Amino acid sequence: MAEALADACDVRVVSWNRIERTSERFGLHAVHESDDAAIAVHEQWCDVIVVQGVSFRMFPSVRTSAKIVVADLYDPFQLEQLELNKFSDERTWNEEVRKAVSLINEQLLRADAVLCASERQRDLWLGALSTLGRLNPSTYRADETFSSFVRIVPFGLPVAPPVRTRPALKGIVPGIDDGDVVLIWGGGIYNWFDPVSLIEAMGVLRDSHPHVKLFFLSASHFNPDVPEMQVVADTVGAAERLGLRDRTVFFNDSWVDYDDRVNYLLDADIGVSTHVVHAETRFSFRTRLLDYLWAGLPIIATEGDTFADVITSQGLGAVVPEKDAAALAAAIATLAEPGARAAAAARVRAVAEAYTWPQALSPLVDFCTAPVHAADHGTRPAGLTCGDRFERILAMPRGRRRDLALLRYYLTSGGFRLVREKVAERRERLGRNV
Template identity: 35%
Template sequence: MSEFENAKRPHLLIVSNDVVNTKMAGPGMRYLELARVLSDELDVTLAIPSETTLEVPNIKLVRYWDDRPKSLQVLVESCDIVLVSGYMVEKFPFLHQTKKRIVVDLYDPFILENLHYHLNKPIAAQESLNNRAVDITNTLARLGDFFICGSDRQRDFWIGVLASNGRINPRNFTKDTSLRSLIDVVGIGFLNREPRPNPTLRGIHPGFPEDARIVLWGGGIWDWLDPLTLVKAWTQVIAKNPQARLVFLGTRHPNPQVPPHKMAEKVQTLAAEIGEKDRTIFFYEWIPYEQREALLCEADIGVTLHPPHIETRYSIRTRVLDYLWARLPVLVSEGDVTSEWVKEYGVGKAVPPLDVEAVAQAIAQILERPKSSWGSAFDPLRESLSWSQVVEPLRRYCLQAEYAPDRQIRKLVTPSVVKRGKLGRVIEIWRTEGSRELLQRIGQKFRQGLARP
């Protein structure tokens, strides 16, 4: 029985590693919406790494500082459950020793993102950064009582990581043979309301005529995405649809600590080379979170394209969920989970990666239909992906908030360094299987050593 069953409300601390303010990228949006939905049944504190002007009912927004660990530690000590992700465990080592229940958010497969992010660095630097990311991922895998990820495809990937770190074990399996009580899917959801139109471009901005057909790249221009194919196809698009306008959001991340991505510069250069920058192609740094829905309502197509690579297979593009929520027809490259949704539900077009002709044809085909004719196709997705549905596994865990069955024994044997050492393995065998089994294994290893040439 959980100690919270007789308590009024468990206290959840969500630690955001990204800006939560009027301008936000995907991680900040995710944590804000998780906090909003869970605050119906939990006391929720959202810890954020920078100042904010937001005021959110029923949620405490509290600033922490990377260089002042105590600023976060006092928040952790006052909660029952803490949700962490990514590099938090490196920045704040006290998390390794906390006795609080720990939820680890694996929504962002940063070990795969980093392969692209650091691609232009010397190979030695790439290897060093990759080793660091792998070490941190392994630490997260050993630390959590409960893990959440973005999709069932991601879950398969992360189960492999958990298995390699000893978390797929008899204790956890005996509790739940499906392992859903150890790792479950909590992706991105839709707001439980309709988007609110508020025209800001068509017939208002001098570059957008009254009959403009707006193609929206509704998020960051990251190095692992492919806006270049879209711009290469653009001359074909405007040859058939002269009133078409292409809008890029996100030339610069709202978090000032995130350096500019080279792709943002490349795509602006290409748009200028074809003579369409600030004519039919427009770039914006970022827009406030609450205003993004106005553009979603005003646009005719939402686009996200990517080259074929491993990060794509396991990612979920937050912007595509925005498009689906706003009933905005989607143009997406094949290869990720959202492209399968687009094909299955008929809410847009999925095209082969890097195919300029296919992109131009898909845009023309989508623009042939009135936007309103797509509306009902979105309904099944909107029902299954509402935030109240998406958050259910996390809500259920927080209301019980138990340690993982192997958590106590792990706290005894997990070394303070990230990598498990031989001594840690020896202690683990001794504690879990006894001295006789330990001696037998030592003897076996010794005999194997003698037998080697």
């Protein structure tokens, strides 16, 4: 994103996580979590701030900035939280969902423009903006379609084709040979996915297609704040129960470096992504599928999301019903044939051109080269218009007053045990950012 924006704008990327990459085309700056003085330097420098996640909560100078603010909501993380925490206790599940909704509402109330990843997401955010009063006479007068207010800016692909720098799978991973057909699961394993049905499909193919292998790129997440999910244990357990682990199904236990992932993609033959059909699915934009496009891999995916429609209409592989191991096995068997795989791969490479970063980012580039406040800027409420006690506390500026309010809330909600848990979580999080 920063590379593409840098063609038209001066760009700084500011993060409270460690920054290991470098660029001569834009600035990269690391700040400590909640170090508002450090972030204020960059806030004063810029004309436009692109934010996502917890930025408003962490940095008051961003939240109260008079600069033009773009809310990047390509990830509807309030729906993720419904899946992410569904195996937690009821209090935690409710708390995490309320946090996410509160964070999103705060951004929607302040944003001068909103970014989303698809037409479906655009409908989602227009509905949310409407309930918050942002689709009002002022913004309607400025643009009756609201297309300049909510812009479709999905994730993008590098313009340059991928280049292998080393072999990664075939002849390298014990059990995966040069002549095998390799399916790659190109990312983490999360609760909203359905890898177990994929494992079961591999069981169906074990005897008829022993040369078909499945490789999970990562069974763990690079971010320690993201806990290991129940589905990881379920997936590994299914592979072991069926006797497939390290025979036709393989798990990489570490997170692959960004620049090294290309070697795994180019050693694979088919990209796979299977999920459960629910609310998160409908509005998701699976960035791993873009990696498959970039690498020219035919795709096998579950129905229900935006990309499934693209795969079907463009003939990029196969789309199957959810939790249907037999349909998955049939799709894998079809694309294991060289002719079918080559034909689908050619169509994938043709479609990929439409998803390069310059193409995907053009609506944001247009906005940033001629930025304007939303038509209702200065007339809308500065904070949440609704919410329970917990949401109102989360919306407070970070500092002692907010900490004391949280302390009182946790004491009344869960007693000293809950307070100890929350203090330990904060210490661990702050320790990782030193």
